[in-house]
Amino acid sequence: MNILMYIKKIILTVFKYFTLILFSFISVLPVVSCLITAFKTDKEYNSTNVMTLPSSWLNFENFSSAFKQANMGRAFINSTIILICVLVISTIIGTQLAYVLNRFSFTGNTLIRNLFLFASLLPGVAMQISVYEIMTKLNFINSIPGYIIMICGTDVISIYIYIQFFENIDKSLDESAIMDGANYFSIFYKILFPLLKPAIVTSCILKGVGTYNEYYGASLYLQDKKLYPTVATSLYTFVGPLGSKYNLICAGLIISILPALIVFISCQKQIYSGLTAGAVKG
DSSP, rough: HHHHHHHHHHHHHHHHHHHHHHHHHHHHHHHHHHHHHHHHHHHHHHOTTTTTTOOOOOOOOOHHHHHTTHHHHHHHHHHHHHHHHHHHHHHHHHHHHHHHHHHOTTTTTTHHHHHHHHHHHHHHGGGGHHHHHHHHHHHHHHTTHHHHHOOOOOOOHHHHHOOOOOTOOOHHHHHHHTTTTHHHHHHHIIHHHHHHHHHHHHHEEEEEEEETTTHHHHHHHHHTTTTSSSHHHHGGGEETTEOOHHHHHHHHHHHHHHHHHHHHSSSSHHHHHHHHHHHHHO
């Protein structure tokens, strides 16, 4: 009996590590393929398969061409401005709205929460006709401020994250502050807002990744690709009816990944602690 249990344990262990290695390999394979292709010349890409190593790993011409031809300098500036503004505005509005919905009882509180839930269930594509019409009438097409406002207006999930986090903060903190003479703004900004750091980190990660990688909205509302390129739309410079230059696209992808990779490596401690605390609090 002990031998059978031992054999079963070995089989389960081998199966566990096999599946982990297999899925890790599947996840890393596209990145490795992209990295290999980024260093290939046009001739090498057309005459070899995807996983054939390039003749030289010191060929950075693709990276230089991708950066210049796709106007990635301007794209990084636009994406950075959009990302910072969206995160700041969404955090301020989302936390304040969650504070009001959680801490105050008023007529329509439940209705507002249900409307937010209903809005989060609607597919974004189904609302694009009405959203595009609104953006057109407000002259927000080819306008970075207009695009920022549109992106900030779709942040329903973060509001629910903040509401769930507020429900785990004891209301006695508010009552003690009120007895000491603090008003609601002081309670929110000096007491409650610092306690929301894990929830803010979690929502900023979710919102930041979506905003940085957004292609559909950026392509639809920032139509002038020369003046208003973003990191996501700039890479489509090399896609055309006569063929696609995938070696330049892969080089551009590597360039676009580097800033996010640097931020992740620099702030991974805060990111992990924020995600863990946010999950536990929720």
